[in-house]
Every structure is written in C-alpha cells, then in structure tokens.
Amino acid sequence: MESKELRILLLEDEPTLGQEIGHALRKDGYLVQHLVNGLDAQRVLFDDTPDLAIFDIMVPGIDGLAVGKQAKQTFGIPVIFITARNSPADRVRGLDLGADDYIAKPFLMAELLLRVRNVLGRNGAESTNLDIAGLVIDLGSQNCNFNGTEIDLTATEYKLLLELVENRGRVLTKTHLLSQVWGYDAFDPNLVEVHLSSLRKKLNQAGVPEIIRTRRGLGYQAVK
Amino acid sequence: MRQSNLSERIANRAFVSTLGFGFVLIAGLSFSMAPVADAFVTSQLESAAERATAIDGTTDPEQIIEALTAPGFGIAVTPLEEEADSSGQVNFDGNSDVATIEVVLPKSGVLVTLSQSNELSGYLGWAVLGVGSGILAILALAVRLVQIKLVRREAEPLNSISALAQEVAQGTRGDRLNLNSKAAEDLRQTATALNSMLDALEASENSALRNSKRIEELAQDVAHELKTPLANLIALADNGIRQSDSEEEQIRLSNLVREASRAARIVDDLTLAIGSPAATQQPTKAELGELLEELGGEFPTAVFTGSNRLKIAMDAGQLLQILRNLLSNATRYGSGAIRLDVSDHGDSVVIGVEDDGPGVAPEDRERIFERFVRLDYARARIEGGAGLGLAISRQLAEQAGGSLHCVNPHHLGGARFELKASLSE
Numbered sequence: 001m002e003s004k005e006l007r008i009l010l011l012e013d014e015p016t017l018g019q020e021i022g023h024a025l026r027k028d029g030y031l032v033q034h035l036v037n038g039l040d041a042q043r044v045l046f047d048d049t050p051d052l053a054i055f056d057i058m059v060p061g062i063d064g065l066a067v068g069k070q071a072k073q074t075f076g077i078p079v080i081f082i083t084a085r086n087s088p089a090d091r092v093r094g095l096d097l098g099a100d101d102y103i104a105k106p107f108l109m110a111e112l113l114l115r116v117r118n119v120l121g122r123n124g125a126e127s128t129n130l131d132i133a134g135l136v137i138d139l140g141s142q143n144c145n146f147n148g149t150e151i152d153l154t155a156t157e158y159k160l161l162l163e164l165v166e167n168r169g170r171v172l173t174k175t176h177l178l179s180q181v182w183g184y185d186a187f188d189p190n191l192v193e194v195h196l197s198s199l200r201k202k203l204n205q206a207g208v209p210e211i212i213r214t215r216r217g218l219g220y221q222a223v224k
Numbered sequence: 225m226r227q228s229n230l231s232e233r234i235a236n237r238a239f240v241s242t243l244g245f246g247f248v249l250i251a252g253l254s255f256s257m258a259p260v261a262d263a264f265v266t267s268q269l270e271s272a273a274e275r276a277t278a279i280d281g282t283t284d285p286e287q288i289i290e291a292l293t294a295p296g297f298g299i300a301v302t303p304l305e306e307e308a309d310s311s312g313q314v315n316f317d318g319n320s321d322v323a324t325i326e327v328v329l330p331k332s333g334v335l336v337t338l339s340q341s342n343e344l345s346g347y348l349g350w351a352v353l354g355v356g357s358g359i360l361a362i363l364a365l366a367v368r369l370v371q372i373k374l375v376r377r378e379a380e381p382l383n384s385i386s387a388l389a390q391e392v393a394q395g396t397r398g399d400r401l402n403l404n405s406k407a408a409e410d411l412r413q414t415a416t417a418l419n420s421m422l423d424a425l426e427a428s429e430n431s432a433l434r435n436s437k438r439i440e441e442l443a444q445d446v447a448h449e450l451k452t453p454l455a456n457l458i459a460l461a462d463n464g465i466r467q468s469d470s471e472e473e474q475i476r477l478s479n480l481v482r483e484a485s486r487a488a489r490i491v492d493d494l495t496l497a498i499g500s501p502a503a504t505q506q507p508t509k510a511e512l513g514e515l516l517e518e519l520g521g522e523f524p525t526a527v528f529t530g531s532n533r534l535k536i537a538m539d540a541g542q543l544l545q546i547l548r549n550l551l552s553n554a555t556r557y558g559s560g561a562i563r564l565d566v567s568d569h570g571d572s573v574v575i576g577v578e579d580d581g582p583g584v585a586p587e588d589r590e591r592i593f594e595r596f597v598r599l600d601y602a603r604a605r606i607e608g609g610a611g612l613g614l615a616i617s618r619q620l621a622e623q624a625g626g627s628l629h630c631v632n633p634h635h636l637g638g639a640r641f642e643l644k645a646s647l648s649e
Contacts, residue, residue, distance in 0.1 A: 014452055014455075014456060016459065016460065017452075017455055017456050017459050020456075020460055020462075020463050021459065023463055024463055024466070027466075027467075058448075084447075084448045084451045084452055084455065105451050105452065105454075105455035106451065106454050106455035106457075106458040106459070106484065106485065106488050107455070107458075108458070108462050109459065109462050109463060110462075110466075154560075155524055155525055156525075156560055170469070171469065173469075173471040173474055174471075175465070175471050175474040176465060176466070176468075176471075176474055178478075179462075179465050179474070179478050179481070180465075180466065183555075184478055184481045184482045184485055185482070185485075185555070185556040191559065
C-alpha cells in the first residue's frame, strides 16, 4: 500500500504469534519492530518513539501493562493491549491505564488490522485515504465518497469493499472474503454474493465506474 | 401458642408454685381458726358463769339478768323445778351455731342459761382465707417480677450465644464467645463447646476455600496455556488464508481456524464455569450504559434501544459475560442484524437480544440451555453448538435472582433471548 511508513512496536513473547502479527502488519505497509522482552520494549521507547505500540500483557522482563502505561503516559504513544485473559477485570485495568484498545487472544488478523487503523486514525497518525478510480475510502472515519458525494454503505459492505481494494489486482475467492469479512463462523457463500451485489448497486447509483470484477469460477477482483 | 422467653417461663412457674403452696398453707390456717374461736367463746361463757355464781342469793331475776348482761349474750333465768344439778360445762350445739352454759344458783332458786353465738368461728376462717389469698397473690406477683429480672440476668449469655450464631450465619468469621466468670457454669461450658465447634467449622471451610481457589487458579492457568497455542494456530491459518490463492487450501485452513476457535470457546466457557461462583457472594451494581458501550465496540452491528441509564443488581463482569454470550451467538447464527432492547419494569429490567437468523424452534427453546446441546438448523449446520455458554449464562442469571429464556422473536424474526434481572436502587 501507499507510503504509510508508520512504525509499530510489537511486544509479543510467543514467537509464532509475534511472527504472524508482524507479517500481517508489514504486508499492510507498516514498519514493525518485534520484541519479546518488556525491558527491551522500554529501552526502545526512549531511543526511538514509534507511532503505535501493540503489547502483550504477559511477557518476560516488565509486564506489558507497565510498559504500556509508560508508553501512553510518558510518550503519548497509542497502545493496543493483547492478552489471553479475557476477564472483565483485565479489560478494565487495561482501559484504565488509558489503553486505546484491547484485543483478546485468539483473534483474527483482519480484526487486529482494523483496530490498528482505527487507533491510528483516532490519533491522527493515519491520514491515508484509499483512492480507486475516484472512489475515496477514508480509513479514519470509515466513510466512502465519490466526487465529494458520500456513499452510504453498511458496515459489512464497507468491510467487503475494503478487503477487495486493499488486495486490488488479486482475485479473492468467496472463501477468502467470507472468512475475512464475516469471520470463520459464517458458512454460507451466498452471503458474499448477496452483499456484493448490493454494494455494486450502491456504487453504480453513485456513478462509480465498474471497479469490482467477477472472475467466473474463481472469485472477485478489484481493478488495479 | 404464645411465645415466651426463658425468664418469663421460669418466673411463671415460680408464680404458680408460690400460689399453690401458699394457698394450701392459708387453707390449713383457716381451718385451724375454728378451735381458736371456740376457745374464745368458752372462756367468755365460763367467766360469765363465774360472775353468776358470785351473785347467788339474788332472787330478782331482773337483777340477775342485769348483772350478767354483756354484748352478744343471751340470758335466760328459769325457776329450779326440782333438785337440779348443773355440769358447769359449755355445750356447743352443732346445729344452731350457739354455745350455752347452765349455772344453778341454789340460793336464788333459779337456773341461769347463758348463750353466745358461735358464728364467729366460721367468719374468722373465711376472713383468714380471703385476706390471706389476697396477700398471697400480691406476694406471688412480686416474686414473679423479681424472678424475671434475676433469670434474665443469669440467662444474659444466651443472648451473646444467639447473636454470635446469627453473625456466623450471615458470614462473619473469627468471632468467639467470651463469657465472664460470673456466668453460670453450664452456660460457660456451652460457650466453650460452641467455640470449639466454630474453630473446627472455620478450619474446614478455609481448607475447602483454599482447595477451590487452587482449582480455580489451575483452571485459569491451564486456560491461558491452552489459549496461547490455539491463538498461534489461528494466526497461522488466518494468515495462510489471506495469502493463499487456492480455494481448496483456503477451505482447509478455514476449517482449521474454526476448529481452533471452537476449542478456544470451550476453554473460555470452562474458566467461566469454574471461576464464577465466588463472584456472586458480593453482587455489585452494574451500570448498564457502561456495559453497552463496551459491547458496542465488540459488536458493531448490534443496535441498542431503550433506556440504558439503569443500575442492575448483578455483578458487572457476570452481566457482561451473559450479554457477550448472547450477542456472540446472535453474530454467529444471524446474518448481521442484531438488536438489543432494554425495557424498564420499575423494580426489574428485561434485556432482549434478537437476531435475524433461522431462530430456535419452540420445542428446542428449553433444550438449548442444557450443556453441550447442538441443534441442526435447515439453513446452516451449526458447528460448535451452544456449548456451555447458554447453560452458564442461565446459571449466572439465576444466581443473581434473575432468569434467562429463549422466547418468540419480536422484531427480526430470528432467535430472541430475554434476560430478566432486578434493578438496584
């Protein structure tokens, strides 16, 4: 994606999860520094201030909550906490420290990326809009407009459009779209067809040129 | 039966026995009054007879009568008919209540008959009985009053014993009875026995609590340890799908994510089931508005209607858990639209959660609250099923004095669940 070049400090002591989160973030265009120890994370905060911190709470060294508090209160960095414990007490503790968001393991990458974009947008760091054939998708406010006219999309239609546009040029299967937009509990591939057709109708009515193509037998593709 | 306390009962018994015993005494006393009265009458008549003998020689009966006249005396003077002899004895005539004595005055030639009423002896008996009974009743009442005070003072430790028992029943621990040395020996023994019973009970209660806490901590640790590899699996497969261009591979990886998510949900349910009972001991007030705000972030498609400025008498964490369970079911089984409506019924609140999915058939609406029940829907095969979530949610609702039911849909035509709970002031 376009030159975001936003830096994210990731503190996650589970190698596999850290690696996968890093991978998904880098693929979305972020610069990621991945650390496994709270003390290292604290050092990095002083050396080189990132744009966003994603901290697992239970890590060696200093626990993620303490470093997160420091990141938030001393350096004003937005913080998203990750934890395996999903008890309300933990959530409240995290949010009390001024955490910008909180995500419980296990989670889907699409959800983490959505939250990362929201938090960065709220904090004014992410100003990027996606532009495709004159259709502007504002990632911060999650609005969509064409030639200055706002197109009223449902939450599902917005997510569907975003998934296609972020992967523009690539053919996305119904299974891909179903899993990334609806999550893994959804089974019915017709959901994709139904919502896609209503999305297309709205884009058409607003005068947007045909940007989503159907590749028969394969899936859907947003034009390059 | 009328309620009475120990001191009243003991005093009442003392009252009745004082009364009974006293009455027997007084009755005896009143019977012994008759001979006393008879002796009095006898001595009166005998002294009159002596006076009559002293005036022997007087011939005028009028003069004799005058000399002997005294209040209450009957005097009869009759001429001696023949050689008469008098016994000089007082005769009590049992039938006429009159005592008589005859005196022969030979020189005067008359027989003097003196008589006096003997009724007094009867009156005296009744008088003793009446006055005595009155005094006895007053005395017995006084004894009763004093007795109540005395027994109450002696029984004072019983109040501390029952106060402690009530405190223990209400959850206070660690307090013991400490009776002073003036207390009755048997009460002090009772207190000591009660104290050792409390020691033993509290010790076993503490060890049970420690055990259940250990199990709870173990469950939380195991859950954490299990969720870490599950989260890793999901992240790996999820990224795999995002990068793969083969639908066959994507389907396989989707199934992997689904199975791992299902395991993660069971782990969540399990920790909820093991970790929840302790939290119900101290129900805190749940601010509905705050909870709905938090849930709004997690379930962006849910529409909230109705009042949210309510305080609900339920632990906030548990209420959140119930609503999150209902909303995530609605997300999984519906096709997007979710409605959460709140209706205020004065002292209680009904929170409805409804989706636009296939719904639950009326005959299944109770069954889904059983543990690990799975229903087959025509539209979609629901993997993972209701699991433990609904069973635990209902249990939590009932622990807080509320209820959770699956009912007819009102708005969206899918499944509708209604949570009823009390409002707190």
